[in-house]
Amino acid sequence: MITLSHVSKIYHQGQPNELHALRDLNLTIDAEGITCLRGASGSGKTTLLSLIGCLSRPTSGRIALQGQIISSFSERFLTDIRRHTFGFIFQRFNLISGLSVIDNVMIPAYPIAPDHDLLYAKATELLHHFGLATRLHSRVEWLSGGESQRVAICRALINDPTIIIADEPTANLDSKLTAGFLSLMAELAKNGKSIILSSHDPGIYDAQEINHLIEMRDGRLLSQT
Amino acid sequence: MNHFFSRQRYLIDYTLASLLRRKGKHATLLLIYTLVIALLASVMLFTEALRQESQLLLSDAPEIVLQRQIAGRHALVPVDYLEKIGTIRGTHQIEGRLWGYHYDATIKANYTVMASEEHALTNSEIIIGATLARSRGVAVGDMLSLSAADGGTFVFTIKALLPSTSELVSSDLVLMTPHALRLTLGIPEGFYTDVIIAVRNPREMQKVAAKLIERLPDSRPILRDEILRTYEAVFAWRQGVVLLLLVTTVLAFIIFAWDRASGLSAEERREIGILKAVGWEIGDILQMKFWEGTIISLSAFLTGYLIAYLHVFYGNASLFAPVLKGWATLYPDFRLYPVIDALQLTTLFCFTVIPYAVATLVPTWRSAITDPEEVMR
Amino acid sequence: MLLHPAIMALLLLSLLVTAMLLPAALFALQILRHWNMQSGSARQLALERKTYLISTLLTWVFTAELLSLFLFIYSAEALSGQFVGAMCATGVLNINAWGWPTLWLKIVTFFAGSLWLIMNQLDNHGYDFPLIRQKYILLLLIVPLLLAGGYSQLSFFSALNPEVITSCCGSLFSADAQGVAAELSGIAPKNALLMLTVAALILCVTAYLVLKQGTRLTALAFSITALLFFAIALSAIVSAVALYIYQHPHHHCPFCLLKAGHHYSGYLLYLPLFVATALALPLPFIARCQAIPSLSATAHRWVKQLSRSSLALYLLFLVIVLLEIAASPLRLLSQ
Numbered sequence: 001m002i003t004l005s006h007v008s009k010i011y012h013q014g015q016p017n018e019l020h021a022l023r024d025l026n027l028t029i030d031a032e033g034i035t036c037l038r039g040a041s042g043s044g045k046t047t048l049l050s051l052i053g054c055l056s057r058p059t060s061g062r063i064a065l066q067g068q069i070i071s072s073f074s075e076r077f078l079t080d081i082r083r084h085t086f087g088f089i090f091q092r093f094n095l096i097s098g099l100s101v102i103d104n105v106m107i108p109a110y111p112i113a114p115d116h117d118l119l120y121a122k123a124t125e126l127l128h129h130f131g132l133a134t135r136l137h138s139r140v141e142w143l144s145g146g147e148s149q150r151v152a153i154c155r156a157l158i159n160d161p162t163i164i165i166a167d168e169p170t171a172n173l174d175s176k177l178t179a180g181f182l183s184l185m186a187e188l189a190k191n192g193k194s195i196i197l198s199s200h201d202p203g204i205y206d207a208q209e210i211n212h213l214i215e216m217r218d219g220r221l222l223s224q225t
Numbered sequence: 226m227n228h229f230f231s232r233q234r235y236l237i238d239y240t241l242a243s244l245l246r247r248k249g250k251h252a253t254l255l256l257i258y259t260l261v262i263a264l265l266a267s268v269m270l271f272t273e274a275l276r277q278e279s280q281l282l283l284s285d286a287p288e289i290v291l292q293r294q295i296a297g298r299h300a301l302v303p304v305d306y307l308e309k310i311g312t313i314r315g316t317h318q319i320e321g322r323l324w325g326y327h328y329d330a331t332i333k334a335n336y337t338v339m340a341s342e343e344h345a346l347t348n349s350e351i352i353i354g355a356t357l358a359r360s361r362g363v364a365v366g367d368m369l370s371l372s373a374a375d376g377g378t379f380v381f382t383i384k385a386l387l388p389s390t391s392e393l394v395s396s397d398l399v400l401m402t403p404h405a406l407r408l409t410l411g412i413p414e415g416f417y418t419d420v421i422i423a424v425r426n427p428r429e430m431q432k433v434a435a436k437l438i439e440r441l442p443d444s445r446p447i448l449r450d451e452i453l454r455t456y457e458a459v460f461a462w463r464q465g466v467v468l469l470l471l472v473t474t475v476l477a478f479i480i481f482a483w484d485r486a487s488g489l490s491a492e493e494r495r496e497i498g499i500l501k502a503v504g505w506e507i508g509d510i511l512q513m514k515f516w517e518g519t520i521i522s523l524s525a526f527l528t529g530y531l532i533a534y535l536h537v538f539y540g541n542a543s544l545f546a547p548v549l550k551g552w553a554t555l556y557p558d559f560r561l562y563p564v565i566d567a568l569q570l571t572t573l574f575c576f577t578v579i580p581y582a583v584a585t586l587v588p589t590w591r592s593a594i595t596d597p598e599e600v601m602r
Numbered sequence: 603m604l605l606h607p608a609i610m611a612l613l614l615l616s617l618l619v620t621a622m623l624l625p626a627a628l629f630a631l632q633i634l635r636h637w638n639m640q641s642g643s644a645r646q647l648a649l650e651r652k653t654y655l656i657s658t659l660l661t662w663v664f665t666a667e668l669l670s671l672f673l674f675i676y677s678a679e680a681l682s683g684q685f686v687g688a689m690c691a692t693g694v695l696n697i698n699a700w701g702w703p704t705l706w707l708k709i710v711t712f713f714a715g716s717l718w719l720i721m722n723q724l725d726n727h728g729y730d731f732p733l734i735r736q737k738y739i740l741l742l743l744i745v746p747l748l749l750a751g752g753y754s755q756l757s758f759f760s761a762l763n764p765e766v767i768t769s770c771c772g773s774l775f776s777a778d779a780q781g782v783a784a785e786l787s788g789i790a791p792k793n794a795l796l797m798l799t800v801a802a803l804i805l806c807v808t809a810y811l812v813l814k815q816g817t818r819l820t821a822l823a824f825s826i827t828a829l830l831f832f833a834i835a836l837s838a839i840v841s842a843v844a845l846y847i848y849q850h851p852h853h854h855c856p857f858c859l860l861k862a863g864h865h866y867s868g869y870l871l872y873l874p875l876f877v878a879t880a881l882a883l884p885l886p887f888i889a890r891c892q893a894i895p896s897l898s899a900t901a902h903r904w905v906k907q908l909s910r911s912s913l914a915l916y917l918l919f920l921v922i923v924l925l926e927i928a929a930s931p932l933r934l935l936s937q
């Protein structure tokens with residue numbers, strides 16, 4: 001459960017190009033199921049996701065995660081929370097080129113420093129599960145878009161997060177792969193993960209797998225169902 | 226604690242992989258870094274070895290050498306000075322020495338000629354240093370002619386070569402009988418070049434010296450410790466001067482390193498952004514970069530030092546021997562005795578690695594604070 | 603001024619330290635004025651990110667200072683060949699009035715630096731930077747210390763005059779001379795070792811109390827005993843332990859111990875002693891942090907850990923002392 005109260009995010013505060021990306025936002029996201037953020041380009045979806053995901057801090061306002069107020073945590077502790085709570089899937093898959101698939105999947109766990117054999121086994125298992133068993137040691141730049149997406153999903157899951165955040169995850173996929181992605185997410189949701197994603201693709205926000213829909217405009221909340 | 230170490234292991238693993246992925250970028254830096262260290266280390270190793278060498282030589286030199294001075298210049302010591310010195314408490318050996326320099330026009334070099342009674346030489350036999358033998362192209366049993374003080378020429382048989390343990394001085398040495406030496410160098414009977422005095426207790430050296438001047442007002446006692454001190458100072462000073470000259474090199478390298486560290490490619494920036502977005506923290510990135518710097522510095526330091534070591538002790542410091550040695554024209558082809566000491570290593574470290582680390586500090590931090598939000602756009 | 607490479611390295615270090623210290627001090631002032639953890643303003647975020655830079659910078663500063671402490675003693679040792687009367691570092695430090703102050707400043711800096719680093723490390727364990735103000739006030743106090751050290755060192759080196767005939771350990775550390783060093787040397791070995799034993803016992807008692815209770819008072823008691831033990835241990839080295847190592851009843855020098863001729867046994871003695879003291883001194887402070895909500899668990903753990911490691915190192919020191927005494931043919935206590 002994530003609660004935002006009076007949250008604003010201002011870029012370039014106090015400068016001529018000051019920009020209010022989020023304005024006095026009040027929002028409660030129930031952790032269950034898949035939540036979708038919908039809104040026009042520039043409406044503040046990415047900004048909101050990065051605030052929820054502890055990637056940045058609000059200029060003002062409070063954010064509480066499972067009852068714990070995190071908006072005034074130092075970056076060090078935000079990262080710590082983020083590592084254990086969130087998994088991220090990005091629009092441009094953001095894999096590190098030059099490294100193998102399995103290395104890419106294991107990277108988020110390095111600072112936590114689990115036992116190497118366990119980590120390796122876990123990464124292998126995830127990759128098997130997502131149908132990448134044969135690509136373990138291929139370099140990521142040789143993968144297709146769909147495969148890259150699945151590697152990114154594995155990476156997001158390596159630290160056993162409870163919440164998965166995906167910012168326009170299907171913008172680089174065709175409609176067939178989009179449907180595939182949604183069913184993967186639905187499966188994860190069934191296994192108890194909460195998923196928050198943003199999209200302006202009707203294939204996503206009108207899909208039946210979505211449990212909650214949040215609409216945004218100009219940094220404000222328009223509706224929540 | 227365990228967690229700390231295994232985390233560092235992960236970070237080092239990652240760093241190594243990322244260094245290998247960007248070999249080209251780091252190769253130039255590593256090369257220059259290594260060369261700078263090799264240069265500085267060569268200077269240090271070389272002067273340090275010379276210093277040790279000279280100390281070694283002086284360690285069995287006589288405690289006091291007594292010279293006579295006339296008009297402020299070195300003059301021969303009459304034999305009766307030995308009697309005038311007589312017995313001084315604390316000394317246990319007083320002896321006149323015969324030696325001098327001899328200029329050889331054929332190879333345009335100075336020899337040091339010394340009288341020796343130990344080697345049972347006859348008046349027509351000599352013993353010479355190995356380098357001298359090489360430059361004159363002679364061997365044991367060959368003849369060597371030396372021009373004498375009166376214009377004539379003496380022909381000697383070479384009886385043996387001097388062992389080359391400490392070639393720095395013995396290389397240009399010629400040993401002959403006192404009689405032959407007097408004829409060759411033109412030192413008249415009844416005179417010595419100087420007098421050596423052995424002192425039992427080093428603390429009494431100053432007292433003995435004072436007494437000598439009192440008894441022989443025109444004499445000048447030279448204390449071994451004084452020479453040692455001068456040598457120390459001279460060698461340290463020379464090393465200092467050369468290092469000071471090299472400071473510009475180090476500075477140039479530091480600027481280069483700084484520039485390298487600040488000029489982060491878009492790809493590297495993105496990589497750091499991704500790492501941060503998936504759960505790395507500024508501290509993790511800084512530590513990874515610390516390992517990067519450590520790996521580069523360590524490789525450069527070890528390789529550079531090794532190169533310097535080989536250059537100085539096996540390559541005869543061929544690059545700058547002429548500048549630093551400042552010895553006779555006859556350069557001995559000698560092997561310096563290898564010395565490595567902690568002070569030198571620490572000094573070298575302070576001159577290279579620490580400035581490198583400081584120079585890359587700010588650029589590294591700049592890259593580490595890359596906003597993770599950036600990769601979402 | 604002598605142009606010795608080690609001297610140049612020391613001056614370079616001091617230059618670098620000063621260059622790093624000034625921005626750090628400016629930053630400390632900024633922190634004290636503008637820090638506000640509740641705000642998410644751009645300035646606050648920038649300040650927070652800069653703390654990483656400044657901690658790294660200061661880690662290097664204190665590492666460089668530690669290195670320069672070693673290098674200073676080492677180079678004093680190495681320079682002893684160039685001065686009439688100097689046989690070891692003591693003689694060189696005696697050449698002018700700046701030698702000993704420089705050494706003491708470096709030692710104090712070592713302790714202050716380790717205090718700062720431990721504080722910083724502790725602070726990193728709290729989610730809201732609970733110690734940020736104290737940390738940077740301490741830094742502002744350390745800055746003059748470091749600058750004084752640098753100045754003193756510069757004065758020492760620039761006034762190194764080879765003409766001066768200095769006096770070395772033989773005369774400074776002798777019972778007949780005057781001053782602190784002489785008085786230390788005058789203490790009978792038996793008394794010195796007795797005092798060391800008593801101090802060690804008290805140390806064990808206070809350590810026990812800290813480990814058991816971990817309160818502010820016990821931590822303070824341990825810290826003070828540790829400081830006393832440090833002083834007593836140093837004087838015991840001069841008045842007794844050195845004699846055993848040199849196997850000579852009247853050679854009291856604290857530096858000749860560091861030479862190869864005495865198997866570098868000085869390092870074996872000084873290293874545990876200094877590190878143990880550096881770990882013991884921050885204890886009262888850490889004990890106080892147990893009251894801060896975001897730090898209490900960590901601080902509680904640290905009090906135990908630090909006092910345990912510190913005690914272990916002190917005991918190691920004592921064991922080494924005993925071994926040195928046992929290994930020496932010299933017998934001082936039987937008379």
Ligand SMILES: Nc1ncnc2c1ncn2[C@@H]1O[C@H](COP(=O)(O)OP(=O)(O)OP(=O)(O)O)[C@@H](O)[C@H]1O
Binds near residue numbers: 012019040041
């Ligand atoms: N780092 C930044 N600096 C300045 N302005 C920013 C920054 N990040 C975002 N913005 C601005 O904030 C506003 C909201 O951006 P945001 O990325 O959240 O929108 P979005 O809903 O995700 O849009 P899109 O659908 O195009 O991804 C935009 O006007 C954007 O230009």
Ligand SMILES: [Mg+2]
Binds near residue numbers: 045046047168
């Ligand atoms: Mg967006």
